[in-house]
Amino acid sequence: MNTLAIVISILILLVIWLLLDFLLGRRKHLRTFKPQFFPIRESDINMFAAGPALFHDYFSELKAAKRHIHISFYIVHDDDISLQFFDILQKKAQEGVEVRLMVDRLGAKKVTKQMIERLEKSGAQFVFSQEIKPPFLFYSLQVRNHRKITVIDGKTGYLGGFNIGKEYIDLDPKLTPWRDYHLKFKGEGVQDLQTCFLRDWQRDAKLHIHDMSPYFPPLEKGQYSHKIFPTEGIHLESTFSDLIHDAKHSIRIGTPYFIPGKRVFRDLQNAVKRGVKLEILVPAMSDHPLVKEASYHYLRTLIRLGAYVYQYQKGFYHAKVMVIDEEICDVGTANFDKRSFYLNLEINCFTYDRNYIEQVLAVFKQDQSDSTAVSLNSLKSYNPWQLTKELVARSVSLFL
Template structure:
């Protein structure tokens, strides 16, 4: 191929322009990225490789969105003053817990931990709940569809991903059926997570009386150049009596229909009792942001058991990094065991330091991650973090049968948390997440049994997982980790 001098001139102009734009974008990243690690990652890549990183920066680079965050915080504060459940009206939850008897769940966790988490989440620590584990997609959606089918007053449905496949159509038909019966149905989906959801799906729901809205950082239109600040929550509430939270989205792959990732391993929970009001209030905040209206919902008065629960909702508009601090506090609270399952292992420095200190205290620290990948760069970075954790004494296991997507934390023999948050920067700082922390010896024992079954189908990695890899693959892991603050 022969280049004329004009071609070289055009190429040189392109190179100079790309580097000038890269330098400008790098300055923007330094000023606007939430963490110093993320700012460095973007600035270096934009200056050194602008041809490859300028376009991704348009989609991923914005992690500090002041106008949106200020508006979201203001609306949340207004809602919490005007629309919070009556169960939250108590003078001082921490003072009540200080009177807990020996052996009480509050006494077991320790007053500072309860006080820290209630203040961190802005939610109360509530008794009188029952929580049921739903293992994998069939159990989860059977329970959700059964509850929706029995709805008499209203149904709340919120998912990050909704697909127009067999499972999605089954959900749509059921929601339309309930709307025709006079049940109020609220349906919220993330505009980017469900980017391929056809308009006909949404229009069909709206035409059938289902109140349907996308969640987006801008109310008037979906900003396709802004895929941060995604609503990763999965929430279903029926009549204020039962709620469902966990890792499943609406798609047949969550039932194991994707051969490359099947069988899909995931966990949901069904909650009954006063904590349902906390879960649906999280939805109210999201719905109000999307619609500027408060849904007509009711609070459950039913006390079905004596489990204590705390709902932790986190997101980029929080005054503090709620999700990251939750993991730090849970790890620090562990006396003899902390087991975590996550599809993505990209901890920040605070969480990683807490894990190392737990090992030094003699705590049994285990992390279960997938052996199959769904994202190449994230998987490569996770392998290097797994190796570093292994050197610190953390036991790392890889789930053999299929892709592991569950998000579970088990602390000692009394408390467990299940929800939507991953152990990565996106959940810590960029996504809206929800976790339900339970304090109950029987439920913790049930979660322990579930995780022991998972560990039995897993293999514990050794240093060879990293050292035995070819040099080019190890280099790829290190390069991938450079982007961990923005993954």
């Protein structure tokens, strides 16, 4: 057998192994998955769209913690703001505050062993979430904990699109300013953020917390009705599908990656055909290879039908938002893409209060005004290299 035949045989076996690993891993995931559903709550909610303002508020709340700090992030870097973040947690732990920090295993690749050791030496606890483990190595590599949850003293909570790193406070030379939406909660909804965090923590830390009562103090009702909605590569697509199917007048979507699955894509097309105004806001620049090319097929189809697509020009747009008929608003960690629909652990907030939705829409419209409309011609390319990139992107779109 010549060398070429050997190489081809190895590649075929590798593809077969990856396919079997993914399919069997997915089957096990579906079989063992236990969904979390929470009722409608009432909380005070503030939305931050700029990193400097968010982290000024966030670090102030961390420093004021009295009893416990529970944090889950997808990404934490090794830079000035990350070290400042670790320093705050170390000091709070030394003061006697219970500190638990959980970071996705891939998202924490820049967190050094020394950073973790210093944190744990102070009395805080650190856990990697979603370790890559057998027997389904490839599948476990793909399923990431993309949630961003913080709960302070059981009374203040955060979720949204920001992680910890210099790009999120507008210090990255390419991705500045960083535009994102992050929510701060005070009120009933904090208990659901706490429940979600503690479930993830016990699974990844492999430790059972026997007495949960200190983490669930009495909470007062807030101003806005909402529902916390955690997902694990299941239920998010069907939930979005139902919302889009029921839309009567308008659908607004903001996302850094627009790569919908077949079901939601079909629902969007049908919505436009029946006269629903569809507006999609995406970034002009990209922070990952091929994600823009993967979106072009979907955007071209929707523009032909009459949808409006805008590219954000004033930095990098990373927000995740959907507003249906100005009656239901979704803000969270989930992108409008296959990875969030079918793989990642995500957490979103559906809000039903008209006053709150008007505030979100005001931010969305401001971002829209800082964007340019996308024409069908601008998405057409007869460049062979560009066409090749688009074909490759569509073939691997689940994993982008």
